[in-house]
Amino acid sequence: MKLVFATHNQNKFEEVKKMVPKHIELVSLADIGCTEEIQETGGTLEENAKIKAxxxxxxxxxxxxxxxxxxxxxxxxGEPGVYSARYAGEQKKPDDNMLKLLKKLQHKNDRTARFKTVIALNLNKEQFIFEGTVEGEIVHNKMGKGGFGYDPIFKPNGYRKTFAELPLGIKNKISHRGIAIQKLIDFLQKPINQ
Incomplete structure (x- = not known):
């Protein structure tokens, strides 16, 4: 089965590709010749995922x-929420986004946060939704070289390391995206007649 992952974010694509079983041929937007930036005009994560798919x-x-x-x-x-990628501006620079968030939290004791991923799958003229959430907290300084986005400042509950410090295999099992992708994979592997 050939399946397009509608993202221009190569880091995200590579992370997800490692989670998808070999019998699913995951292809990127570049692979299908899509170079346009799909406008995320929705007011929620789900609306944006649906628009792109x-x-x-x-x-x-x-x-x-x-x-x-x-x-x-x-x-x-709930900030930065639906504006996470462009929190500090349309240039979508992760370092700027993290800096802005850390500054806003500078004098705050409550640093609880969660990552949420919503996936919209378009298959056979139908659309299906899958969600994943991981609870955690925002640390005071960037830690770790791995991951992308806010990974260096997000520490998931039950771990002493940020997403950027955790091995990718562990991150993929516990992360918001990992949970949502697993739900997608489980759905795709069900027999058609179920």
Whole structure:
């Protein structure tokens, strides 16, 4: 089965590709010749994922899925949320986003947060939704060289290391995206007649 992952983020694509079974041929937007930036105009993570998946399925006629992920910080009423990728501006620079978030949390004791991923799958003219969430906290300084996005400042509950410090295999098992992708994979592996 050939399945398009509707993202231009190569880090995200490579991370997800490692989770997908070999019998599913995961292809990127670049692989299908899609270079346009799909506008995320939704007000929620789910709306943005649906917009991207629908656009690729309609325009390129491939089964595909798209995700949208947000970091939700309790004391900031869920910021940066749906604006996580462009929290510090349209340039989408992770370092700028982290710096802005750390500055806002500078004098806050409550640093609880969660990552949430919503996946929209377009398959056989139907759309299916899968979600994954991981609870944790925002640390005071960036730690670790791995991962991407907010990984250097997010420490999942039950671990002493940030996502950027954890081995990818562990991160993929416990992360918001890993949980949502596993739900997607489980769905794709069900017999059609179930």
């Amino acid at each position: 629908h656009y690729i399925a309609k325009t390129y006629n491939f089964p595909c899925f798209a995700d949208d992920t947000g970091l939700l910080v309790d004391v900031l009423n």
